[in-house]
Amino acid sequence: MHSSTVATPEPAVAQPAPVRRLLSLDALRGFDMFWIMGGEEVIHVLAKTTGWAWALVMADQLTHAQWNGFRAYDCIFPLFLFLAGVSTPYSLGSRLDKGDSRSKLARKVIIRGLILVLLGIIYNNGLFEKPxxxxxxxxxxxxxxxxxxxxxxxxxxxxxxxxxYGIFAGILLGYWALLLLVPVPGFGAGNLSMEGSLVGYVDRLFMPGRLHKVIHDPEGLLSTLPAICTGLLGIFAGTALRYAGLSDGKKLQRLVVGGVACLALGWLWNLVFPVNKNLWTSSFVLVAGGWSLLMLSLFYWIIDIQNLRRWTFFFIVIGMNSILIYLANRVIDFEYTAHFLFSGILHFFSEPIQLVGGTLAFLAVKWLFLYFLYTKKVFLRV
Incomplete structure (x- = not known):
């Protein structure tokens, strides 16, 4: 008689539930980049050639406020930074869940940030072209x-x-205090003009090279501080969307309520601290962030909740290579290609149609370039 032993199965190790990819995030990033890569030019040309009321209104919104104030075009840049924040709990959060060390991830984050700074310098100045x-x-x-x-x-x-959240509020309040309480030689404290603001003064003192507006740079040193809050606001949204304990409806509700609250607080703060993109004021962070939250909630509801996705492909192709197409403007002559391919056909039409058609052709060439890269699975990841 012999005995047999039955192996006791090892207990299964609990694995984190797979996180659903946010198609709405990719689509909204592409929608945002669409306006930068030429979408706004279509509206401006339509307004100029047709005089249609809706085109004139949209064309006005697709320009920056001169100083204080807010237009739709002022939201495009902060929306991109906000969306980078939204993706953070998915990219870094999933790596933390898998056991990656914070120091390893921090090195990658810092290297990515510095690469983008370097790419920005090259974008502005070319390679070794200027002293x-x-x-x-x-x-x-x-x-x-x-x-x-x-x-x-x-x-x-x-x-x-x-x-x-405390850090977010502290930065916004601290930035407000700096701009209102720290005196600038020749202007005193609390001056929020281009010439007299603390932001421009710090740029003139410490920024190397030239400033974009000679006495002020809208992407200068001190105004980077509140821009951190734009990224944090995206992280707050991404954290809520990634949280498995909330239903889709509750997630949507949080986005909408957060967006409305930011808009209300931002415009209330505007009474004493004007909404100003050039200074990236605390009130601007909240107003731009409020609209960013509402746009994300709309895309999330349509795409990820209602599952209406077919229309998103056009924008996803752009969103998957948004930084690449931004940089490509400096090294590829898309306008020449569009003229070469379509000018012969457009020549047979009236001047207004030529202007509109030429702008659409320019946009189409860019999109087809991105589509080719998309089909080849070539993506620029920084």
């Missing part, structure tokens, strides 16, 4: 790189969400 005194070091990419980098480092090392 340092004539170079512009502030850039859209640098603002995204540094604002996103510091927001992500806060996400990595401050795990308590209430503390993150």
């Amino acid at each position: 340092i005194a004539e170079m512009r070091f502030g850039s859209v990419l640098a603002r995204i790189g540094l604002g996103g980098m510091f927001a992500q480092l806060i996400y990595l090392y401050i795990r308590n969400e209430r503390t993150r």
Whole structure:
């Protein structure tokens, strides 16, 4: 008689539930980049050639406010930084769940931020084309790189969400205090003009090279501080969307309520601290953030809740390579290609149709370039 032993099965190790990819995030990023890569030119040309009332209204909204104030076009840049924040709990959060060390992830975050700063310098100045005194070091990419980098480092090392909210409020209030209380030689404290603001003064003192507006740079040093809050606001939204304990409806509700609250607080703050993109004021952070939250909630509801996705492909192709197409404007002559391919056909039409058609052709060439890269699975990841 022999005995047999039955092996006791090892207990299954609990694995984190797979996180659903947010198609709405990719689509909204592409929608945002669409206006930068030429979508706004279509509206401007339509307004100029037709005089249609809706086109004139949209064309006006697709210009920046001169100083104080807010237009739709002022939201495009902060929306991009906000969306980088939204993706953070998915990218870094999933890596933390898998056991990656914070220091390893922090190194990647810092390297990415510095690469974007470098790409911004190249975008502004080319490669070795100008002496340092004539170079512009502030850039859209640098603002995204540094604002996103510091927001992500806060996400990595401050795990308590209430503390993150406290940091968010502290930065916005601290920035307000700096601009109102710190005197600028020749202007005193609380001057929020281009010439007399603390933001421009710090840029003139410490920014190397030239400033975009000679005495002020809209992507300068001090205004990077509140830009961190734009990235943090995206992280707050991404954290809510990634949280498995909330239903889709509750997530949508949080986004909408957060958006409305930010808009209300931002415009209330505007009474004493004007909404101003050039200074990236605290009130601007809230107003731009409010609209960003509402746009994300709309895309999330349509795409991820209602599952209406077919229309998103056009924007996803753009969103998957948004930084690449931004940089490509400097090295590829899309306008020449569009003229070469379509000018012969457009020649047979009236001048207004030629102008509109030429702008659409320019946009189409860019999109087809991105589509080719999409089909080949070529994506620029920074």
